[in-house]
Amino acid sequence: MNVFQQLYKSIYSPKDIAKFRFQGIGKTIRFIFLLALISIIPVAVQFVSFATNALDTLKDSLDNELPSFSIEDGTLTSENSGPVTLEKEGMTIILDDTGQMNEGNLDRNENTVAFLKNDFVVISQGHVQSSSYTLFGDSTVTEDGLLDILNSLKDLKWILIPVALSILYVFTSGMTFLKITIFAIIGVTFANVLKRNVPYRQSFRITAYSSTVSTVFFTLIELLQTRIPAAPILDWFVITVILYLVVKEIPQRKIRQ
Incomplete structure (x- = not known):
């Protein structure tokens, strides 16, 4: 399954996200870079439009x-x-x-x-x-x-604009990795409470895919130029809920007699 198929599955299927916990870390990292790329699309479109029009108007x-x-x-x-x-x-x-x-x-x-x-x-x-x-x-x-x-x-605008967007992409990717790293700790906590066997490395993987719905939703909202009050809190809430549903799909630990 390629990253685009995983992106589609991650929008609606916690059960499929739970299966991704066994995949290689390299594939998860590529997926995180894809999420970062998706998330900057609205800013990139607005920035290019503003930069090109503003120079002429000014x-x-x-x-x-x-x-x-x-x-x-x-x-x-x-x-x-x-x-x-x-x-x-x-x-x-x-x-x-x-x-x-x-x-x-x-x-x-x-x-x-x-x-x-x-x-x-x-x-x-x-x-x-x-x-x-x-x-x-x-x-x-x-x-x-x-x-x-x-x-x-x-x-020089067609040189400066790609450079500015590249810097934005690198910064956004770093912040996305940081957010997933933090939420992966919450995933481990859910696993302990629900008695699931999910070490941190697996929690990191499923957290990355649990971020898909929030990323796609807020990308569409920004493209529509709609403002949502307390957007970061809603973002965290959505990731947390989906992460919880994913952990629930993982079989419980077997208790040795």
């Missing part, structure tokens, strides 16, 4: 609509007397050198690029990235300088 706004400004000694100054907000094709662009706005009062539900007094903030699908202007060092940066940077990024 370049056009700097060229034609935003007032002149400069960044010097880590601080933004503008010829405008107050904050400027532009609504552009599903993205909000903000320029504010007054300090009235900060990262905390930006709307995380909107795709946003904000030039604030001391920080540059990007919000994409609820994910916030903030960088200080001290990144530019002692040099003075104007909108013309930023346009040059944007043009360079635009030329």
Whole structure:
């Protein structure tokens, strides 16, 4: 049975998951990498869409609509007397050198690029990235300088995007391994309570497959751009319930007379 068949079986059959406890660890590791790949699909799609559209939109706004400004000694100054907000094709662009706005009062539900007094903030699908202007060092940066940077990024985007996604995949894979490692301890606890013979190495295997339903469910939810309150708690609850059902499918230990 290949990993895709196992993926399908793991969605609905605790009995089949219980059988996977005897397979080689290499196959389980490949399956965990597959789960990590599935889980980043929504973020990857949103990131590629935002990165490609945002560069063009921001370049056009700097060229034609935003007032002149400069960044010097880590601080933004503008010829405008107050904050400027532009609504552009599903993205909000903000320029504010007054300090009235900060990262905390930006709307995380909107795709946003904000030039604030001391920080540059990007919000994409609820994910916030903030960088200080001290990144530019002692040099003075104007909108013309930023346009040059944007043009360079635009030329390199099909190199930078795969690199960024690769880093995301490695990080997500590591976090997935960590989560399964922790939940495997819960699997051993269930086995002891239910009098099943499940050593930790087998618990690790069945925990990986018990994570399938939660991974697929939250991937679909994110693709639909739906928000679920307390999503991590629901994720842990689903994994725990399925892991319990899988352990129950394992025959009880035989008691020697």
